[in-house]
Amino acid sequence: MNKKNPVREHILKSLQLGMRPDGRALEQYRNVEVTYGVSKTAEGSALVKIGDTEVIAGAKLSVEVPFPDTPDEGIIMVNAELLPLSSPRFEAGPPGIEAVELARVVDRGLRESKALDLKKLCIKKGEKVWAVSVDICTINDAGNLFDAAGLAAIAALQDAVFPSYDGTEVDYDTKTTEKLPLSKTPIPITVLKIGDYFIVDALQEEMASVDSRLTVTTTADGTICSLQKGGDVAITLADIDKMITLSLVQAKMLRKKL
Amino acid sequence: MAYTKRLDGRKQKEFRQITAKAGVIKNADGSAYFKIGNTVAYAAVYGPRELHPKFMQDPSTGILRCNYNMMPFAGMGNRVRPGQNRRAKEISMVTQKALLPVVDLKEFPNAVIDVFVELPQTDAGSRCAGICAASIALADAGIPMKDLVSAVSVGTVDGTIVVDLDYGEEAYDGSVADIPIAYIPSTEEISLLQMDGEITKETLLEALEIGKIAWHEIIEIQKNALKEKYKVSGEENE
Numbered sequence: 001m002n003k004k005n006p007v008r009e010h011i012l013k014s015l016q017l018g019m020r021p022d023g024r025a026l027e028q029y030r031n032v033e034v035t036y037g038v039s040k041t042a043e044g045s046a047l048v049k050i051g052d053t054e055v056i057a058g059a060k061l062s063v064e065v066p067f068p069d070t071p072d073e074g075i076i077m078v079n080a081e082l083l084p085l086s087s088p089r090f091e092a093g094p095p096g097i098e099a100v101e102l103a104r105v106v107d108r109g110l111r112e113s114k115a116l117d118l119k120k121l122c123i124k125k126g127e128k129v130w131a132v133s134v135d136i137c138t139i140n141d142a143g144n145l146f147d148a149a150g151l152a153a154i155a156a157l158q159d160a161v162f163p164s165y166d167g168t169e170v171d172y173d174t175k176t177t178e179k180l181p182l183s184k185t186p187i188p189i190t191v192l193k194i195g196d197y198f199i200v201d202a203l204q205e206e207m208a209s210v211d212s213r214l215t216v217t218t219t220a221d222g223t224i225c226s227l228q229k230g231g232d233v234a235i236t237l238a239d240i241d242k243m244i245t246l247s248l249v250q251a252k253m254l255r256k257k258l
Numbered sequence: 259m260a261y262t263k264r265l266d267g268r269k270q271k272e273f274r275q276i277t278a279k280a281g282v283i284k285n286a287d288g289s290a291y292f293k294i295g296n297t298v299a300y301a302a303v304y305g306p307r308e309l310h311p312k313f314m315q316d317p318s319t320g321i322l323r324c325n326y327n328m329m330p331f332a333g334m335g336n337r338v339r340p341g342q343n344r345r346a347k348e349i350s351m352v353t354q355k356a357l358l359p360v361v362d363l364k365e366f367p368n369a370v371i372d373v374f375v376e377l378p379q380t381d382a383g384s385r386c387a388g389i390c391a392a393s394i395a396l397a398d399a400g401i402p403m404k405d406l407v408s409a410v411s412v413g414t415v416d417g418t419i420v421v422d423l424d425y426g427e428e429a430y431d432g433s434v435a436d437i438p439i440a441y442i443p444s445t446e447e448i449s450l451l452q453m454d455g456e457i458t459k460e461t462l463l464e465a466l467e468i469g470k471i472a473w474h475e476i477i478e479i480q481k482n483a484l485k486e487k488y489k490v491s492g493e494e495n496e
Protein backbone atom coordinates (compact mmCIF):
# COMPACT_ATOMS: atom_id res chain seq x y z
CA MET A 1 0.00 0.00 0.00
CA ASN A 2 1.06 3.60 -0.60
CA LYS A 3 4.17 2.24 -2.29
CA LYS A 4 4.61 5.33 -4.44
CA ASN A 5 4.02 7.85 -1.69
CA PRO A 6 7.29 9.83 -1.39
CA VAL A 7 6.51 10.94 2.18
CA ARG A 8 6.08 7.31 3.17
CA GLU A 9 9.33 6.36 1.43
CA HIS A 10 11.13 9.08 3.35
CA ILE A 11 9.57 8.10 6.68
CA LEU A 12 10.44 4.46 6.04
CA LYS A 13 14.07 5.30 5.26
CA SER A 14 14.34 7.29 8.49
CA LEU A 15 12.74 4.47 10.47
CA GLN A 16 15.47 2.13 9.18
CA LEU A 17 17.90 4.47 10.89
CA GLY A 18 15.76 4.46 14.01
CA MET A 19 14.53 8.01 13.49
CA ARG A 20 11.19 9.76 13.33
CA PRO A 21 10.42 13.04 11.47
CA ASP A 22 10.69 14.95 14.76
CA GLY A 23 13.82 13.15 15.94
CA ARG A 24 12.12 10.78 18.37
CA ALA A 25 12.92 7.11 18.82
CA LEU A 26 10.37 4.62 17.47
CA GLU A 27 8.83 3.78 20.82
CA GLN A 28 9.12 7.25 22.30
CA TYR A 29 6.04 9.25 23.26
CA ARG A 30 5.89 13.04 23.07
CA ASN A 31 5.43 15.18 26.15
CA VAL A 32 1.95 14.77 27.66
CA GLU A 33 0.08 17.40 29.65
CA VAL A 34 -3.39 17.21 31.18
CA THR A 35 -5.17 20.38 32.38
CA TYR A 36 -8.46 19.95 34.21
CA GLY A 37 -11.42 22.32 34.37
CA VAL A 38 -10.84 24.20 31.12
CA SER A 39 -14.56 24.73 30.55
CA LYS A 40 -16.59 26.10 33.44
CA THR A 41 -19.85 25.47 31.58
CA ALA A 42 -19.17 21.74 31.37
CA GLU A 43 -19.71 19.56 34.45
CA GLY A 44 -16.22 18.21 33.82
CA SER A 45 -13.54 19.09 31.30
CA ALA A 46 -9.92 18.56 30.42
CA LEU A 47 -7.43 19.73 27.86
CA VAL A 48 -4.85 17.20 26.74
CA LYS A 49 -1.67 18.09 24.93
CA ILE A 50 0.48 15.43 23.34
CA GLY A 51 3.30 17.34 21.71
CA ASP A 52 1.55 19.81 19.40
CA THR A 53 -1.68 17.84 19.38
CA GLU A 54 -4.31 19.47 21.53
CA VAL A 55 -7.86 18.31 22.34
CA ILE A 56 -10.53 19.44 24.78
CA ALA A 57 -13.11 17.07 26.19
CA GLY A 58 -16.18 18.28 28.04
CA ALA A 59 -18.72 16.21 29.94
CA LYS A 60 -22.32 17.42 30.28
CA LEU A 61 -24.82 15.72 32.58
CA SER A 62 -28.56 15.65 32.10
CA VAL A 63 -31.54 13.68 33.34
CA GLU A 64 -33.13 11.48 30.69
CA VAL A 65 -35.54 8.59 30.25
CA PRO A 66 -33.49 5.33 30.20
CA PHE A 67 -33.41 3.03 27.18
CA PRO A 68 -36.20 0.40 27.44
CA ASP A 69 -33.73 -2.52 27.44
CA THR A 70 -31.69 -1.04 30.31
CA PRO A 71 -34.32 0.65 32.52
CA ASP A 72 -32.03 0.84 35.57
CA GLU A 73 -28.90 2.12 33.88
CA GLY A 74 -27.61 5.57 33.11
CA ILE A 75 -26.54 6.60 29.64
CA ILE A 76 -23.11 7.43 28.29
CA MET A 77 -22.54 9.06 24.93
CA VAL A 78 -19.28 10.01 23.27
CA ASN A 79 -19.06 12.39 20.35
CA ALA A 80 -16.02 13.77 18.57
CA GLU A 81 -15.78 16.96 16.56
CA LEU A 82 -12.80 17.29 14.24
CA LEU A 83 -12.99 21.06 14.21
CA PRO A 84 -11.91 22.84 11.00
CA LEU A 85 -10.05 25.19 13.33
CA SER A 86 -7.63 22.41 14.22
CA SER A 87 -6.36 21.39 10.79
CA PRO A 88 -6.57 22.39 7.12
CA ARG A 89 -7.66 18.77 6.51
CA PHE A 90 -10.97 19.23 8.33
CA GLU A 91 -14.05 20.90 6.95
CA ALA A 92 -17.09 22.35 8.67
CA GLY A 93 -20.16 20.17 8.55
CA PRO A 94 -21.51 16.89 9.91
CA PRO A 95 -18.95 14.38 11.28
CA GLY A 96 -17.18 12.30 8.65
CA ILE A 97 -16.00 8.72 9.09
CA GLU A 98 -12.78 9.83 10.79
CA ALA A 99 -14.70 11.64 13.55
CA VAL A 100 -17.21 8.81 13.88
CA GLU A 101 -14.47 6.18 14.26
CA LEU A 102 -12.65 8.33 16.81
CA ALA A 103 -15.79 8.77 18.90
CA ARG A 104 -16.71 5.11 18.71
CA VAL A 105 -13.25 3.87 19.72
CA VAL A 106 -13.25 6.15 22.77
CA ASP A 107 -16.87 5.21 23.52
CA ARG A 108 -16.12 1.46 23.44
CA GLY A 109 -13.15 1.85 25.75
CA LEU A 110 -15.28 3.63 28.34
CA ARG A 111 -18.32 1.41 27.94
CA GLU A 112 -16.67 -2.02 27.80
CA SER A 113 -14.28 -1.35 30.68
CA LYS A 114 -17.37 -0.50 32.78
CA ALA A 115 -15.40 2.50 33.97
CA LEU A 116 -18.66 4.21 34.86
CA ASP A 117 -21.06 2.31 37.10
CA LEU A 118 -24.17 2.93 35.01
CA LYS A 119 -26.45 1.35 37.63
CA LYS A 120 -25.43 4.09 40.06
CA LEU A 121 -26.58 6.66 37.51
CA CYS A 122 -30.16 5.42 37.81
CA ILE A 123 -32.45 7.87 39.60
CA LYS A 124 -35.79 6.08 39.17
CA LYS A 125 -35.97 2.77 37.34
CA GLY A 126 -37.59 3.05 33.93
CA GLU A 127 -38.18 6.77 34.33
CA LYS A 128 -35.12 8.86 35.12
CA VAL A 129 -31.43 8.28 34.80
CA TRP A 130 -28.36 10.48 34.50
CA ALA A 131 -26.98 10.77 30.99
CA VAL A 132 -23.32 11.63 30.58
CA SER A 133 -22.36 13.21 27.24
CA VAL A 134 -18.68 13.49 26.48
CA ASP A 135 -17.80 15.76 23.58
CA ILE A 136 -14.25 15.73 22.27
CA CYS A 137 -13.17 18.78 20.28
CA THR A 138 -9.84 19.04 18.50
CA ILE A 139 -7.86 22.27 18.84
CA ASN A 140 -4.73 21.26 16.92
CA ASP A 141 -4.21 17.99 15.08
CA ALA A 142 -0.57 16.98 15.02
CA GLY A 143 -1.34 13.28 14.96
CA ASN A 144 -2.38 10.57 17.42
CA LEU A 145 -5.89 11.90 18.01
CA PHE A 146 -7.05 8.49 19.28
CA ASP A 147 -4.80 8.53 22.33
CA ALA A 148 -5.35 12.25 22.96
CA ALA A 149 -9.14 11.91 22.70
CA GLY A 150 -9.25 8.86 24.95
CA LEU A 151 -7.11 10.48 27.61
CA ALA A 152 -9.12 13.72 27.45
CA ALA A 153 -12.40 11.83 27.76
CA ILE A 154 -11.38 9.92 30.89
CA ALA A 155 -9.84 13.07 32.37
CA ALA A 156 -13.07 15.03 31.77
CA LEU A 157 -15.05 12.27 33.50
CA GLN A 158 -12.66 12.33 36.47
CA ASP A 159 -13.09 16.11 36.66
CA ALA A 160 -16.90 16.00 36.50
CA VAL A 161 -19.26 16.74 39.38
CA PHE A 162 -23.03 16.41 39.39
CA PRO A 163 -25.08 19.58 39.02
CA SER A 164 -27.75 19.97 41.66
CA TYR A 165 -31.03 18.25 40.92
CA ASP A 166 -34.23 18.69 42.90
CA GLY A 167 -36.11 15.76 41.36
CA THR A 168 -37.69 17.76 38.56
CA GLU A 169 -35.12 20.15 37.18
CA VAL A 170 -31.34 20.26 36.86
CA ASP A 171 -29.79 23.47 38.15
CA TYR A 172 -26.61 23.86 36.11
CA ASP A 173 -25.59 27.02 37.98
CA THR A 174 -25.21 25.10 41.23
CA LYS A 175 -22.67 22.32 41.13
CA THR A 176 -22.44 19.72 43.89
CA THR A 177 -19.17 18.19 45.07
CA GLU A 178 -20.33 14.69 44.16
CA LYS A 179 -18.12 12.95 41.59
CA LEU A 180 -19.20 10.43 38.96
CA PRO A 181 -19.17 6.70 39.94
CA LEU A 182 -15.93 6.14 38.03
CA SER A 183 -13.79 3.20 39.06
CA LYS A 184 -11.44 2.57 36.15
CA THR A 185 -9.16 4.44 33.80
CA PRO A 186 -9.33 2.88 30.34
CA ILE A 187 -6.55 4.33 28.19
CA PRO A 188 -6.34 3.82 24.44
CA ILE A 189 -2.89 3.56 22.90
CA THR A 190 -2.42 3.46 19.16
CA VAL A 191 0.51 1.58 17.67
CA LEU A 192 1.35 2.02 14.00
CA LYS A 193 3.07 -0.36 11.68
CA ILE A 194 4.91 1.16 8.73
CA GLY A 195 6.92 -1.35 6.73
CA ASP A 196 8.47 -3.62 9.36
CA TYR A 197 8.56 -0.91 12.00
CA PHE A 198 6.30 -0.24 14.96
CA ILE A 199 5.87 3.26 16.33
CA VAL A 200 3.79 4.86 19.07
CA ASP A 201 2.32 8.36 19.28
CA ALA A 202 2.35 8.97 15.54
CA LEU A 203 2.56 12.38 13.92
CA GLN A 204 -0.01 13.31 11.30
CA GLU A 205 2.40 12.58 8.43
CA GLU A 206 3.12 9.17 9.96
CA MET A 207 -0.63 8.51 10.31
CA ALA A 208 -0.97 9.30 6.59
CA SER A 209 1.74 6.76 5.68
CA VAL A 210 0.50 3.95 7.88
CA ASP A 211 0.19 0.33 6.71
CA SER A 212 -1.74 -0.82 9.75
CA ARG A 213 -2.60 0.58 13.12
CA LEU A 214 -4.02 -0.95 16.25
CA THR A 215 -5.67 0.98 19.04
CA VAL A 216 -5.59 -1.04 22.25
CA THR A 217 -7.56 0.23 25.24
CA THR A 218 -6.48 -1.19 28.57
CA THR A 219 -7.35 -0.63 32.21
CA ALA A 220 -4.84 -0.31 35.07
CA ASP A 221 -4.70 -4.08 35.68
CA GLY A 222 -3.75 -4.70 32.04
CA THR A 223 -7.15 -5.97 30.90
CA ILE A 224 -7.85 -5.18 27.27
CA CYS A 225 -11.29 -3.60 26.94
CA SER A 226 -11.39 -2.57 23.31
CA LEU A 227 -9.45 -3.01 20.10
CA GLN A 228 -9.60 -1.29 16.75
CA LYS A 229 -7.49 -2.20 13.79
CA GLY A 230 -7.08 0.35 11.05
CA GLY A 231 -4.99 0.77 7.94
CA ASP A 232 -5.16 -1.08 4.63
CA VAL A 233 -2.65 -3.84 5.40
CA ALA A 234 -3.41 -7.01 7.38
CA ILE A 235 -1.36 -7.95 10.44
CA THR A 236 0.04 -11.21 11.82
CA LEU A 237 -0.43 -12.69 15.28
CA ALA A 238 3.17 -11.75 16.04
CA ASP A 239 2.35 -8.16 15.07
CA ILE A 240 -0.64 -8.13 17.43
CA ASP A 241 1.50 -9.49 20.26
CA LYS A 242 4.09 -6.77 19.70
CA MET A 243 1.51 -3.99 19.38
CA ILE A 244 -0.36 -4.94 22.56
CA THR A 245 2.90 -5.18 24.50
CA LEU A 246 3.88 -1.69 23.36
CA SER A 247 0.50 -0.25 24.23
CA LEU A 248 0.52 -1.71 27.73
CA VAL A 249 3.82 0.05 28.45
CA GLN A 250 2.57 3.39 27.12
CA ALA A 251 -0.81 3.15 28.89
CA LYS A 252 1.00 2.82 32.19
CA MET A 253 2.95 6.00 31.43
CA LEU A 254 -0.14 7.91 30.31
CA ARG A 255 -2.18 6.85 33.33
CA LYS A 256 0.34 8.61 35.56
CA LYS A 257 -0.51 11.92 33.85
CA LEU A 258 -4.09 11.78 35.15
CA MET B 259 -34.39 50.41 42.69
CA ALA B 260 -31.69 51.63 40.36
CA TYR B 261 -28.97 49.21 39.30
CA THR B 262 -26.05 50.92 41.04
CA LYS B 263 -24.02 47.93 42.13
CA ARG B 264 -23.10 45.42 39.44
CA LEU B 265 -23.73 41.77 40.20
CA ASP B 266 -20.08 40.80 39.99
CA GLY B 267 -18.84 44.00 41.66
CA ARG B 268 -17.44 45.66 38.54
CA LYS B 269 -17.52 49.41 37.97
CA GLN B 270 -20.13 50.70 35.53
CA LYS B 271 -17.72 51.12 32.62
CA GLU B 272 -15.43 48.26 33.46
CA PHE B 273 -15.15 45.23 31.21
CA ARG B 274 -14.25 41.82 32.60
CA GLN B 275 -10.65 40.69 32.84
CA ILE B 276 -9.13 39.89 29.45
CA THR B 277 -6.38 37.47 28.48
CA ALA B 278 -5.31 37.56 24.83
CA LYS B 279 -2.71 35.47 23.04
CA ALA B 280 -1.66 35.26 19.40
CA GLY B 281 -0.46 32.10 17.67
CA VAL B 282 -1.99 29.37 19.82
CA ILE B 283 -2.85 26.85 17.08
CA LYS B 284 0.20 25.50 15.25
CA ASN B 285 -1.62 24.16 12.17
CA ALA B 286 -3.34 27.47 11.42
CA ASP B 287 -1.88 30.29 9.34
CA GLY B 288 -2.92 32.64 12.12
CA SER B 289 -4.64 32.08 15.45
CA ALA B 290 -5.61 33.62 18.76
CA TYR B 291 -7.05 32.94 22.19
CA PHE B 292 -9.26 35.59 23.75
CA LYS B 293 -10.74 35.23 27.23
CA ILE B 294 -13.02 37.87 28.72
CA GLY B 295 -14.36 36.91 32.14
CA ASN B 296 -15.68 33.38 31.74
CA THR B 297 -16.12 33.60 27.98
CA VAL B 298 -13.33 31.94 26.03
CA ALA B 299 -12.82 32.11 22.26
CA TYR B 300 -10.26 30.43 20.03
CA ALA B 301 -9.90 31.71 16.46
CA ALA B 302 -7.96 30.13 13.62
CA VAL B 303 -7.35 31.56 10.16
CA TYR B 304 -6.62 29.31 7.18
CA GLY B 305 -5.77 30.93 3.89
CA PRO B 306 -5.69 32.55 1.50
CA ARG B 307 -6.48 29.16 -0.03
CA GLU B 308 -8.41 27.93 -3.02
CA LEU B 309 -12.15 28.32 -2.64
CA HIS B 310 -14.44 25.35 -3.24
CA PRO B 311 -17.05 25.06 -4.63
CA LYS B 312 -15.59 26.87 -7.60
CA PHE B 313 -18.72 28.80 -8.55
CA MET B 314 -18.33 30.79 -5.33
CA GLN B 315 -14.95 32.12 -6.44
CA ASP B 316 -14.69 35.81 -7.22
CA PRO B 317 -12.00 36.73 -9.76
CA SER B 318 -11.94 40.33 -8.48
CA THR B 319 -11.21 39.59 -4.82
CA GLY B 320 -10.67 37.02 -2.11
CA ILE B 321 -13.59 36.06 0.12
CA LEU B 322 -13.74 36.14 3.89
CA ARG B 323 -15.64 33.18 5.33
CA CYS B 324 -16.41 33.06 9.04
CA ASN B 325 -17.64 30.15 11.08
CA TYR B 326 -18.76 30.67 14.70
CA ASN B 327 -19.31 27.57 16.79
CA MET B 328 -19.92 26.81 20.43
CA MET B 329 -18.51 23.52 21.66
CA PRO B 330 -21.42 21.28 22.75
CA PHE B 331 -20.56 21.82 26.44
CA ALA B 332 -19.99 25.59 26.19
CA GLY B 333 -23.53 26.74 26.98
CA MET B 334 -24.79 27.90 30.39
CA GLY B 335 -27.44 25.16 30.62
CA ASN B 336 -28.01 21.97 28.65
CA ARG B 337 -25.62 20.47 26.13
CA VAL B 338 -25.90 22.22 22.78
CA ARG B 339 -26.24 19.80 19.89
CA PRO B 340 -23.19 20.03 17.64
CA GLY B 341 -23.52 21.59 14.23
CA GLN B 342 -24.67 24.98 13.09
CA ASN B 343 -28.01 26.12 14.45
CA ARG B 344 -29.78 29.29 13.36
CA ARG B 345 -28.06 31.36 16.02
CA ALA B 346 -24.57 30.18 15.03
CA LYS B 347 -25.32 30.86 11.38
CA GLU B 348 -26.38 34.41 12.11
CA ILE B 349 -23.39 35.08 14.35
CA SER B 350 -21.07 33.67 11.68
CA MET B 351 -22.57 36.16 9.26
CA VAL B 352 -22.33 39.21 11.53
CA THR B 353 -18.77 38.22 12.47
CA GLN B 354 -17.83 38.30 8.79
CA LYS B 355 -19.52 41.71 8.37
CA ALA B 356 -17.72 43.03 11.45
CA LEU B 357 -14.31 42.10 10.05
CA LEU B 358 -14.80 42.84 6.33
CA PRO B 359 -14.23 46.64 6.49
CA VAL B 360 -10.66 46.23 7.80
CA VAL B 361 -9.35 43.47 5.52
CA ASP B 362 -8.08 44.02 2.01
CA LEU B 363 -8.55 40.86 -0.03
CA LYS B 364 -8.06 42.34 -3.51
CA GLU B 365 -4.68 40.64 -3.75
CA PHE B 366 -6.27 37.19 -3.44
CA PRO B 367 -8.60 36.64 -6.42
CA ASN B 368 -10.57 33.37 -6.37
CA ALA B 369 -9.26 32.59 -2.89
CA VAL B 370 -10.92 32.24 0.50
CA ILE B 371 -9.70 33.27 3.92
CA ASP B 372 -11.39 30.98 6.44
CA VAL B 373 -11.91 32.18 9.99
CA PHE B 374 -13.02 29.56 12.52
CA VAL B 375 -14.18 30.71 15.94
CA GLU B 376 -14.66 28.04 18.62
CA LEU B 377 -15.87 28.60 22.16
CA PRO B 378 -15.14 26.05 24.91
CA GLN B 379 -17.01 28.08 27.57
CA THR B 380 -19.30 31.09 27.44
CA ASP B 381 -20.79 33.59 29.83
CA ALA B 382 -22.41 36.10 27.41
CA GLY B 383 -20.48 38.28 25.00
CA SER B 384 -19.32 35.34 22.93
CA ARG B 385 -19.72 36.97 19.50
CA CYS B 386 -17.67 39.95 20.67
CA ALA B 387 -14.97 37.68 22.10
CA GLY B 388 -14.99 35.75 18.83
CA ILE B 389 -14.52 38.93 16.80
CA CYS B 390 -11.65 40.09 19.03
CA ALA B 391 -9.95 36.70 18.65
CA ALA B 392 -10.60 36.59 14.90
CA SER B 393 -9.16 40.05 14.43
CA ILE B 394 -5.91 39.05 16.20
CA ALA B 395 -5.80 35.80 14.22
CA LEU B 396 -6.19 37.60 10.87
CA ALA B 397 -3.31 39.91 11.74
CA ASP B 398 -1.26 36.92 12.92
CA ALA B 399 -1.92 35.26 9.53
CA GLY B 400 -0.48 38.31 7.79
CA ILE B 401 -3.71 39.22 5.99
CA PRO B 402 -3.50 42.85 4.80
CA MET B 403 -5.55 44.91 7.28
CA LYS B 404 -6.25 48.59 7.76
CA ASP B 405 -6.81 48.16 11.47
CA LEU B 406 -7.77 45.68 14.15
CA VAL B 407 -11.40 45.39 15.23
CA SER B 408 -12.29 45.42 18.89
CA ALA B 409 -15.62 44.31 20.22
CA VAL B 410 -17.48 44.38 23.51
CA SER B 411 -21.09 44.94 24.40
CA VAL B 412 -22.58 48.03 26.01
CA GLY B 413 -26.08 48.24 27.33
CA THR B 414 -28.39 49.17 30.14
CA VAL B 415 -29.45 47.19 33.18
CA ASP B 416 -32.43 48.74 34.93
CA GLY B 417 -31.66 52.10 33.34
CA THR B 418 -27.94 52.13 34.21
CA ILE B 419 -25.49 52.15 31.32
CA VAL B 420 -22.91 49.37 31.65
CA VAL B 421 -20.07 47.94 29.58
CA ASP B 422 -19.66 44.21 28.85
CA LEU B 423 -22.80 42.54 30.20
CA ASP B 424 -22.27 39.06 31.59
CA TYR B 425 -24.90 36.32 31.69
CA GLY B 426 -26.23 37.42 35.07
CA GLU B 427 -26.86 40.92 33.75
CA GLU B 428 -28.37 39.72 30.49
CA ALA B 429 -30.82 37.66 32.51
CA TYR B 430 -31.42 40.43 35.07
CA ASP B 431 -34.99 40.69 36.29
CA GLY B 432 -35.80 44.17 35.01
CA SER B 433 -35.31 46.14 31.83
CA VAL B 434 -32.12 45.17 30.02
CA ALA B 435 -30.63 46.30 26.73
CA ASP B 436 -27.69 44.31 25.38
CA ILE B 437 -25.83 45.85 22.45
CA PRO B 438 -22.87 43.93 21.04
CA ILE B 439 -20.62 46.33 19.14
CA ALA B 440 -17.53 45.95 16.98
CA TYR B 441 -15.47 49.07 16.54
CA ILE B 442 -12.74 50.19 14.14
CA PRO B 443 -10.60 52.68 16.07
CA SER B 444 -8.78 54.42 13.18
CA THR B 445 -12.00 55.48 11.46
CA GLU B 446 -14.19 55.50 14.60
CA GLU B 447 -16.70 53.34 12.73
CA ILE B 448 -18.94 50.59 13.99
CA SER B 449 -19.06 47.31 12.04
CA LEU B 450 -21.28 45.22 14.32
CA LEU B 451 -24.42 46.58 15.89
CA GLN B 452 -27.19 44.43 17.28
CA MET B 453 -29.51 44.85 20.21
CA ASP B 454 -31.91 42.91 22.40
CA GLY B 455 -34.11 44.84 24.77
CA GLU B 456 -35.45 48.36 25.02
CA ILE B 457 -33.58 51.65 24.91
CA THR B 458 -34.15 55.27 23.89
CA LYS B 459 -32.17 56.92 21.13
CA GLU B 460 -30.51 59.27 23.63
CA THR B 461 -29.41 56.48 25.96
CA LEU B 462 -28.16 54.42 23.02
CA LEU B 463 -25.93 57.26 21.79
CA GLU B 464 -24.69 57.88 25.32
CA ALA B 465 -23.88 54.18 25.74
CA LEU B 466 -21.99 54.19 22.45
CA GLU B 467 -19.89 57.15 23.64
CA ILE B 468 -19.11 55.31 26.88
CA GLY B 469 -18.20 52.19 24.90
CA LYS B 470 -15.46 54.01 23.00
CA ILE B 471 -13.15 54.04 26.02
CA ALA B 472 -13.52 50.28 26.43
CA TRP B 473 -13.01 49.54 22.73
CA HIS B 474 -9.80 51.57 22.66
CA GLU B 475 -8.51 49.77 25.76
CA ILE B 476 -9.33 46.38 24.24
CA ILE B 477 -7.51 47.26 21.00
CA GLU B 478 -4.38 47.82 23.08
CA ILE B 479 -4.75 44.37 24.67
CA GLN B 480 -5.12 42.85 21.18
CA LYS B 481 -2.07 44.72 19.90
CA ASN B 482 -0.05 43.59 22.90
CA ALA B 483 -0.95 39.97 22.19
CA LEU B 484 0.51 40.36 18.70
CA LYS B 485 3.57 42.27 19.92
CA GLU B 486 4.20 39.56 22.48
CA LYS B 487 4.30 36.90 19.76
CA TYR B 488 6.43 38.90 17.33
CA LYS B 489 8.81 40.61 19.71
CA VAL B 490 12.45 40.02 18.96
CA SER B 491 14.12 38.47 21.96
CA GLY B 492 16.00 41.08 23.96
CA GLU B 493 13.83 43.87 22.62
CA GLU B 494 11.82 45.86 25.16
CA ASN B 495 8.12 45.13 24.88
CA GLU B 496 6.51 48.53 25.15
